[in-house]
Amino acid sequence: MIKAVFFDIDDTLYDTSGFARLARRAALNVMIDAGLPLTTDEAYLLLREIIDEYGSNYDKHFNILTKRVFGEEKPLLIALGMITYHNVKFALLRLFPQTTKTLIYLKAQGYNLGVISNGITIKQWEKLIRLDLHHFFDYVITSEEAGVVKPDKKIFEVALQKMGATAEESVMIGNKFSEDIMGALNSGISAILVNSQLEEQDKEYLEKNNIKIDVISHIGELKDIL
């Protein structure tokens, strides 16, 4: 009997990857217009390198970028990039279709809802608030809080403890097999993959270990399962 339903946020509840690319290119175009001597594609490639190197949660990507191009930081360009990135990001911030409807349905069915997310606590809450989702979730557990990232068992154990539910009473929904699904399975929690497909090696792993998981193409299909 499932009592607790846990969700990942990014690319599970809303389209992070798609809009981040658009927001970054918009920011770079404004910086180019103000004197950054690169084409959009060159600048985007350099920014991607910097993000890979420093991680997506680092908040000084544009500082590094101007330093690499000019040999020193350019405050005007950095500020123009940051403002444009944030404006475009918030303008594009949208839930995947049927997300709110599905969360209302789950609450009405009596489930407790939680979030288990790799990220910075305040930033993840900020997303939930801006998406108007914060009223749905009883608990939000982040990797910053737990001190480890998914798929580490510890973050799932912290979540179960906060929620007052056992692993058998819980289900985890996410788009990343290696983080959301593997983390849940390793903790004895059942798992549902959304907005993503099983790779060959994932299928082999599941078959070898005789595990079945649900794979849904969008969050609205949760109603058929829960």
Added chain:
Amino acid sequence: MIKAVFFDIDDTLYDTSGFARLARRAALNVMIDAGLPLTTDEAYLLLREIIDEYGSNYDKHFNILTKRVFGEEKPLLIALGMITYHNVKFALLRLFPQTTKTLIYLKAQGYNLGVISNGITIKQWEKLIRLDLHHFFDYVITSEEAGVVKPDKKIFEVALQKMGATAEESVMIGNKFSEDIMGALNSGISAILVNSQLEEQDKEYLEKNNIKIDVISHIGELKDIL
């Protein structure tokens, strides 16, 4: 012969103090609505204490506030406070009347324009961009960049050097006697006080040292002087 005109930003070009108070109270009301067990006045008093203690450029005032009230940080309340503060702040961000008109006039007269500001470089650029003023200024010098705050002579010397102007060819416009006016006078730069009045001790200081400065009630009056 004046060639370079330097401005302070906060409370000189736009009304910082007035809107900050409104934005903070709006943020606290949202936090109270979400569970902060204080009245608006109690919360505002506590926030003011924290700002006085940590400085206005510190970015974790709401973290400290929830920690003082609850004994631990409350991420939902912190995020709600931060989002509301920023939304209200940007909604209210307005130049003082005649600011843009006066800057256009000064550029047309052939003056070079600069900013000398106590603050964090990127944040000060962000304000200039959001106010659409960044195209007017040839150089922006912040205390973060100079390593000292106004009234220290060094920040004015850095500004003169960047601008390629002597002290005699320059004038500083600001609202704070102890920072903008004293700093300029100590560096041999003439000064104009705006949006503020001379205190008794300021008048005594000026008389004793036989210094005359212009005092204007709003920035539009610069046209009568320059």
